[in-house]
Amino acid sequence: MTLYNYHEPVLALEIISLLVRKPGVYVDGTLGGGGHSLAILRALFESGCSEGSLLIGIDQDDAALREAGGRLKEYDACTALVKGNFEDIEGIVERVCFERGIQPKVMGILLDLGVSSFQIDTAERGFSYLRQGPLDMRMDRDSAVSAADIVNTYDEKDLARLIYRYGEEPRSRSIARAIVLYRLNNGPIKGTQELADIIRGNATGRDKIIKTLSRVFQALRIVVNGELDVLRRVLYDGIECLDGHGRMAVISYHSLEDRIVKTVFAEKEKSDWGPKGVGLREPLERGSVSFVTRKPIVATEQEIALNPRARSAKLRVIEKI
Ligand SMILES: C[S@@+](CC[C@H](N)C(=O)[O-])C[C@H]1O[C@@H](n2cnc3c(N)ncnc32)[C@H](O)[C@@H]1O
Numbered sequence: 001m002t003l004y005n006y007h008e009p010v011l012a013l014e015i016i017s018l019l020v021r022k023p024g025v026y027v028d029g030t031l032g033g034g035g036h037s038l039a040i041l042r043a044l045f046e047s048g049c050s051e052g053s054l055l056i057g058i059d060q061d062d063a064a065l066r067e068a069g070g071r072l073k074e075y076d077a078c079t080a081l082v083k084g085n086f087e088d089i090e091g092i093v094e095r096v097c098f099e100r101g102i103q104p105k106v107m108g109i110l111l112d113l114g115v116s117s118f119q120i121d122t123a124e125r126g127f128s129y130l131r132q133g134p135l136d137m138r139m140d141r142d143s144a145v146s147a148a149d150i151v152n153t154y155d156e157k158d159l160a161r162l163i164y165r166y167g168e169e170p171r172s173r174s175i176a177r178a179i180v181l182y183r184l185n186n187g188p189i190k191g192t193q194e195l196a197d198i199i200r201g202n203a204t205g206r207d208k209i210i211k212t213l214s215r216v217f218q219a220l221r222i223v224v225n226g227e228l229d230v231l232r233r234v235l236y237d238g239i240e241c242l243d244g245h246g247r248m249a250v251i252s253y254h255s256l257e258d259r260i261v262k263t264v265f266a267e268k269e270k271s272d273w274g275p276k277g278v279g280l281r282e283p284l285e286r287g288s289v290s291f292v293t294r295k296p297i298v299a300t301e302q303e304i305a306l307n308p309r310a311r312s313a314k315l316r317v318i319e320k321i
Pocket of ligand 1: 007008009010029030031032033034035036037058059060061064084085086087112113114115116117139230
């Protein structure tokens with residue numbers, strides 16, 4: 001059964017059971033249409049944990065904030081929706097809690113990475129190679145650099161590097177060459193379909209074309225929104241924000257994101273025993289988190305059948321010690 005038109009929340013039951021355990025401050029760093037936030041709020045109320053609880057919902061997209069604002073209306077009193085980037089999580093939590101006169105005791109942080117179905121399906125946002133739209137791809141429409149700026153100003157070498165590094169596309173060099181050649185002959189590339197046609201000309205076989213298109217579009221989106229850098233920052237700063245036994249849950253959708261989540265969580269779990277051979281009895285510094293899930297949780301076939309976006313989702317959860 002589909003619950004939400006804007007964006008069906010992925011792994012929602014797992015998120016609720018692993019994240020919502022006590023009253024406190026919960027941060028949904030990727031509010032989107034508010035699907036997960038709504039589920040968290042309902043769980044807080046149903047389990048008698050609503051007293052003293054606050055949900056802070058962050059998104060950098062005004063359209064998402066409008067949509068979520070409508071959906072979460074009945075929980076207005078214990079919800080604060082903030083336009084911002086989740087990389088600023090510490091400042092946002094401090095400010096909102098100060099304004100409300102509550103302790104910033106964060107019991108749960110959720111990050112459901114990437115873009116929402118709504119953003120992808122809105123042609124004018126330029127996220128999809130299936131829809132005619134401007135080459136935009138900014139989640140935050142106040143930010144300065146769009147995909148068109150990158151596609152039309154990067155030189156061939158930088159384009160190839162970007163497509164290879166952030167799209168993991170083996171044909172990165174020939175695609176970059178084709179983009180630059182097209183620009184020389186036709187002027188700036190303006191639309192998603194113009195770019196998609198150039199990419200199509202550089203891949204053969206239906207499956208390969210679709211993979212190549214999604215890899216190149218993914219690469220551009222990652223660079224436009226600085227996605228991997230802000231992810232690293234929010235993982236470190238988010239862990240700092242958590243109160244003892246507070247949890248952080250992260251859903252990633254591609255290997256570049258998942259690798260970062262896995263690496264940062266493993267680093268924060270490990271104690272520092274100093275240089276090898278010193279034989280300390282106590283570590284210099286203890287790990288600050290423990291794993292709630294050592295292996296990532298993935299969606300069931302049943303969920304995937306209802307919500308195909310769940311197919312590539314990987315959920316990792318840690319707990320602050
Ligand atoms: C996958 S959707 C989240 C959907 C949401 N969980 C729901 O149930 O409706 C990701 C959302 O996070 C937002 N987002 C992604 N990166 C962000 C960042 N660095 N800071 C703030 N919002 C971000 C996007 O604009 C998008 O609305």
